[in-house]
Amino acid sequence: MNTTIDTQMGAASDCPAAAQGDDRDRIIQISNVSMRFRMANDRVRSIKEYFVKRLRREIEYREFEALHQVSFDVRRGEVVGLIGRNGAGKSTILKIISGILKPTEGSVLVRGNVAPMLELGSGFDMDMTGRENVYINGAILGYTEKFINEKYEEIVEFSEIGPFMDVPLRNYSSGMIARLAFSIATVVKPEILIVDEVLSVGDAEFQQKSFARMMELMSGGTTVLFVSHTLPQIRQMCSRVVWLHQGKVQMFGPAKEVCDAYETL
Amino acid sequence: MDFARSKKLLFCFLALFLLLAGIIYAVAYPQFRYQTVTTEALSPAYALGELVDGTEILQRTVIPADKVERVYLIAGTYDRENAGTMLLDFRELNGENLVRNSFEINRFDNGQYTAIELSEPLVGQKGKTLFLAVSAQGCQPGASLTLYSGNGILTGRLDVIREVAAEERCLVNGETGQGMLCVRIEGVNEIGFYRVYWFIVAGVFLLTVLLGMHWWSQARQGKMNPLVVVCTLLTKYDFLLRQLVSRDFKAKYKRSILGMLWSFLNPLLTMAVQYIVFSTLFKSDIRNYPVYLLTGIVFFNFFSEAVSMGMTSILGNASLIKKVYVPKYIYPVSRVASSTINFFLAFIPLTLVIILTGTGLHASFFLILFDVLCFLGFITGLSLLLTTSMTFFQDTQFLWNVISMIWMYLTPIFYPESIIPQNMLGIYRMNPLYLYITFARTSIIGGVSPEPMMYLKCIVSAGITLLLGTAVFRKYQDRFILYL
Ligand SMILES: Nc1ncnc2c1ncn2[C@@H]1O[C@H](COP(=O)(O)OP(=O)(O)O)[C@@H](O)[C@H]1O
Ligand SMILES: [Mg+2]
Numbered sequence: 171m172n173t174t175i176d177t178q179m180g181a182a183s184d185c186p187a188a189a190q191g192d193d194r195d196r197i198i199q200i201s202n203v204s205m206r207f208r209m210a211n212d213r214v215r216s217i218k219e220y221f222v223k224r225l226r227r228e229i230e231y232r233e234f235e236a237l238h239q240v241s242f243d244v245r246r247g248e249v250v251g252l253i254g255r256n257g258a259g260k261s262t263i264l265k266i267i268s269g270i271l272k273p274t275e276g277s278v279l280v281r282g283n284v285a286p287m288l289e290l291g292s293g294f295d296m297d298m299t300g301r302e303n304v305y306i307n308g309a310i311l312g313y314t315e316k317f318i319n320e321k322y323e324e325i326v327e328f329s330e331i332g333p334f335m336d337v338p339l340r341n342y343s344s345g346m347i348a349r350l351a352f353s354i355a356t357v358v359k360p361e362i363l364i365v366d367e368v369l370s371v372g373d374a375e376f377q378q379k380s381f382a383r384m385m386e387l388m389s390g391g392t393t394v395l396f397v398s399h400t401l402p403q404i405r406q407m408c409s410r411v412v413w414l415h416q417g418k419v420q421m422f423g424p425a426k427e428v429c430d431a432y433e434t435l
Numbered sequence: 436m437d438f439a440r441s442k443k444l445l446f447c448f449l450a451l452f453l454l455l456a457g458i459i460y461a462v463a464y465p466q467f468r469y470q471t472v473t474t475e476a477l478s479p480a481y482a483l484g485e486l487v488d489g490t491e492i493l494q495r496t497v498i499p500a501d502k503v504e505r506v507y508l509i510a511g512t513y514d515r516e517n518a519g520t521m522l523l524d525f526r527e528l529n530g531e532n533l534v535r536n537s538f539e540i541n542r543f544d545n546g547q548y549t550a551i552e553l554s555e556p557l558v559g560q561k562g563k564t565l566f567l568a569v570s571a572q573g574c575q576p577g578a579s580l581t582l583y584s585g586n587g588i589l590t591g592r593l594d595v596i597r598e599v600a601a602e603e604r605c606l607v608n609g610e611t612g613q614g615m616l617c618v619r620i621e622g623v624n625e626i627g628f629y630r631v632y633w634f635i636v637a638g639v640f641l642l643t644v645l646l647g648m649h650w651w652s653q654a655r656q657g658k659m660n661p662l663v664v665v666c667t668l669l670t671k672y673d674f675l676l677r678q679l680v681s682r683d684f685k686a687k688y689k690r691s692i693l694g695m696l697w698s699f700l701n702p703l704l705t706m707a708v709q710y711i712v713f714s715t716l717f718k719s720d721i722r723n724y725p726v727y728l729l730t731g732i733v734f735f736n737f738f739s740e741a742v743s744m745g746m747t748s749i750l751g752n753a754s755l756i757k758k759v760y761v762p763k764y765i766y767p768v769s770r771v772a773s774s775t776i777n778f779f780l781a782f783i784p785l786t787l788v789i790i791l792t793g794t795g796l797h798a799s800f801f802l803i804l805f806d807v808l809c810f811l812g813f814i815t816g817l818s819l820l821l822t823t824s825m826t827f828f829q830d831t832q833f834l835w836n837v838i839s840m841i842w843m844y845l846t847p848i849f850y851p852e853s854i855i856p857q858n859m860l861g862i863y864r865m866n867p868l869y870l871y872i873t874f875a876r877t878s879i880i881g882g883v884s885p886e887p888m889m890y891l892k893c894i895v896s897a898g899i900t901l902l903l904g905t906a907v908f909r910k911y912q913d914r915f916i917l918y919l
Contacts, residue, residue, distance in 0.1 A: 217831065270760050309678040312674075312675075313674070
């Protein structure tokens with residue numbers, strides 16, 4: 171398990187479909203992306219501190235490499251899973267794909283609109299009601315006002331939290347927030363949907379429902395990037411899987427192969 | 436980029452530009468053609484004695500303007516009804532009379548500079564030294580007034596005493612008196628600005644069109660430039676922008692019963708308090724103190740609110756920034772926009788006070804549009820700058836609180852500019868807030884357009900701030916996320 175499969179080559183040989191896919195078919199292309207963070211405890215957070223340290227020449231930064239030379243690509247309409255231990259860099263690479271983070275090195279090419287990342291515990295304004303959040307998030311997705319008005323009922327219905335729509339979000343449970351987020355993000359077919367561990371918080375019934383919705387989207391051509399720690403889910407839904415380990419691509423290939431390898435670890 | 440809508444936007448922008456240029460020209464034409472100049476005012480120190488038939492007061496003076504239209508004289512009326520005619524002549528030093536004006540002496544207020552419109556203006560003598568001669572006709576002892584002389588120049592609260600050379604002093608019936616006659620001569624010079632105005636407008640228009648076309652073709656090739664950013668913000672993200680604005684606007688009044696009413700009440704209450712406190716101190720120095728005060732308050736409140744809202748825009752929207760990529764300019768811009776709504780609401784009480792105090796709504800009121808646009812640019816630039824700093828250093832906020840307080844005292848909001856020492860005025864007037872507030876006051880209270888130079892200063896200070904703010908924000912925006 172020490173060999174890191176170098177992406178594009180490996181991917182192409184692993185997957186027969188890739189052989190026919192030309193460049194335009196690759197909706198996401200990630201080449202040699204590295205991401206380095208400055209360590210949090212070294213951060214200077216006040217002007218005074220900054221100048222004091224500057225004068226004493228104490229400013230030095232320790233860097234932490236969260237991603238190292240990561241490359242892989244995703245084809246249009248494909249569902250790609252990301253697996254790996256906590257801290258492996260899964261969320262980081264997803265943020266880079268969304269455009270939220272700029273990589274330190276390497277290039278990212280995304281040919282399509284990315285829906286806001288579905289991620290645990292972020293993305294909503296906790297002081298605003300569910301209704302207000304639907305409108306803001308819809309606006310972020312680029313929906314028009316008319317469209318959200320039309321779809322509002324559908325969103326509420328799908329999320330099953332109707333009575334709470336006029337309650338500030340801080341009174342929601344994390345499962346309810348995930349439901350709302352998922353409902354908003356999938357009310358139309360986004361070109362690219364990014365789901366980071368969100369589905370694991372919903373109850374079994376909602377998970378079932380969201381799978382159905384995601385399947386529907388996928389059949390409609392939406393590309394999905396999907397992080398989960400539940401391997402059966404990954405096996406069921408993904409065509410290919412990226413296994414990240416300590417910021418490097420440990421393995422990239424068909425879902426079954428990668429999951430098998432991950433499980434035997 | 437949505438090309439069809441962007442095109443519409445571009446045309447709207449150009450149309451707006453021409454409309455504004457037209458309004459400015461229509462309203463400001465007199466000030467673009469003539470510049471008013473005045474000589475310094477002396478504070479009265481010595482009474483020159485009753486002005487009766489046969490008295491003649493001569494004062495050497497340098498004529499400040501092409502066309503002298505007005506003379507201010509200060510007279511003591513002995514608090515009684517006086518009768519008779521005063522004759523005011525401008526004479527060559529060799530005694531040849533140039534123009535004579537005459538008027539009734541009962542028009543003078545006791546001890547105050549009183550304006551005298553010259554029905555026979557003095558034309559074409561700019562820069563020449565002439566005698567101003569005052570004499571009387573039909574003024575009897577016991578029923579006439581006295582003029583004053585002095586040697587202290589009025590600069591607000593302090594007089595600057597000047598050495599007056601012997602030949603500069605006034606002559607009363609041929610004898611050299613003390614100091615100079617207290618007189619202010621006011622007139623207009625023709626300046627050529629109105630002639631070049633449309634050339635400047637056309638030049639700017641052409642440059643804008645050229646730059647727009649250049650950016651447009653760049654955008655077609657998928658390159659980023661300011662046009663793309665602005666158009667994307669206003670077309671693709673317009674609904675988001677509106678949502679963010681209405682969210683911030685709602686959040687402001689969420690926990691108050693009076694809600695939006697506060698936008699009206701707040702400036703009015705501040706004005707009431709400051710009026711009560713400061714009116715005895717400053718009222719006499721300021722024409723129309725209530726409107727003066729309210730204009731200052733409304734403008735400064737807008738500035739301080741918009742900047743402090745804009746400053747926290749990145750930190751305050753952390754949850755959104757961490758979730759989705761949207762051009763980050765949208766956050767400070769939406770905050771400034773929601774404060775702008777408040778600012779416009781505050782114009783309702785302002786207009787009310789303008790009407791109630793009988794100031795009257797002059798055509799020059801529309802020039803505020805130009806002022807506000809520049810002010811918005813300035814505020815947006817500053818917000819971009821400060822929100823960048825704030826994201827990295829959270830003590831920016833505390834620093835800003837101190838700075839904005841100092842800034843408030845350095846801006847003539849409740850006090851008149853005249854309390855500032857003469858030698859500091861140059862620096863004092865470089866304050867951009869001074870520019871925007873003074874511009875507004877001149878157009879609202881003065882009823883005339885500010886001089887052309889003011890326009891330039893407003894545009895330049897807004898432009899520099901906006902460019903600087905945008906450059907800094909753009910440079911650091913990719914790193915914000917790491918500090919949220
Ligand atoms: N903004 C940040 N600043 C510093 N370190 C970060 C930041 N974001 C993530 N990291 C680090 O990068 C590594 C990868 O994180 P992440 O991508 O969230 O892992 P996961 O695979 O569990 O989603 C972690 O060690 C985390 O501490
Ligand atoms: Mg994660």
